[in-house]
Amino acid sequence: MSLPLENFFKQVDALSEPFIDRLRKAVAIPSISAEDERRPDVFKMGDFLASELEAVGAQVEKRYLGKQPHKEHLDLPPVIVARYGHDKSKRTISVYGHYDVQPAQKEDGWATEPFELSIDENGRMYGRGSTDDKGPVLGWLNVIEAHRKANIDFPVNLLMCFEGMEEYGSEGLDEFVREESQKYFAGTDAVCISDNYWLGTEKPCLTYGIRGCNYYSVCISGPGQDLHSGVFGGSTQEPMTDLVRVLGSLVDTHGAIEIPGLMDLVAPLSDEEIATYSGISYSMNNLYESLGSTTAVFDNEQQTLMARQALSCQWRYPSLSIHGIEGAFSAPGAKTVIPAKVIGKFSIRTVPDMQPDDVDELVFKFVKEEFAKLGSKNTLEVSLQHSGKWWVANPKHWNYNAASRAAEHVWGVKPDLTREGGRFTSILSISG
16 A cells, blocks of 8 residues: 555544544434425535535535425525635546435434434444435545645545435426536536445445436315215215325336336346346345345345345336325324325336436326226326436446545455436536
8 A cells, every 4th residue: 555545544544533523413413305394404504514614625605596496485405516626637526415314203213313423332323314415425525634634635626516405306406507517517527426325234336327216296186175084984085095096006016117118118138237237245135134124026136136126226127116195194093084185106216218208208198097097076186296317327437447446445345336226417417
């Protein structure tokens, strides 16, 4: 190992406690973008991140995106952009991450308080955002700080882009990236996303493909107001009954999507691609551990990797998931209400070569046909909430070669090349 690298790793070890404390402060901020009442905390997390970036010497800007679509009483949190280095002789890497998180409550199944960083006897850290995505975002700050304190020249120029709405569909980010593609992001040589996963605990992974996501709402309404089932049960056509039947028609027990023509949009699987799965470090026990059960669709690794639904990730084939119902009674106990209007939510994770508009057309047609089969007098509305296209890169590109060498140097093993299920096409598109 060269002397600069040795000094760098020594500095990382020396700064481990401040690095963990930085993460602890970040985890403590409940920056939940999907909850209106937590929007001030999302802004608080953005301010914290901007301050920490400035402290390590980055040039920081907060780019405000205006009001949130369909929720005009809410401001979108800023995109935090930061520059570190302006050396024209070096390559420029654009880095993406997000500082918002998913909701979390201890009663959801957490063994520890979700917004308090906990560390077990093996050094594992638990806390909402410690993995997705506050920990990885702060990792970039830690790398900069370790270089500075070790007096080692940073090897590249960094353009950092951290958003606060990723867990709510990245609202506002598409427009921001398009507007800044030839401005702030001009000169970008490659993009690095710090928001992906390992398949297990043995080998690091480099992501070369990301699935898209089309997210839909199905609204069924009928009565003018909620009704009492003891009075009106059996005398009115109930929206909830219709909705359950429509949602149940979308996908079967084994995960097969029932929408005609959808699988025809998927690119054929090549022999070369099939061969890439054979060397992946992954077992069914990895999946069972993530699920907390043995309720996997497939019983072997190859099929599971091509259609994997652990940790919201999937590889080669599309999937359809039903996420929730608005308007339905969901609190503990019994309530005999007939809801007047219910809204079901589902998404389709898309893969090459599925075009979002083609998927929408098939979905709308199928949902309307299934509702028509019911012969219901209720009213149906089906709509797209948001969508993002899939992305695939060339894993033999120089940036993947560099990342592979770095991962092997640190972990002592070559990383696996994988695909993921998240959606970051906005920021990725600037790399060309």
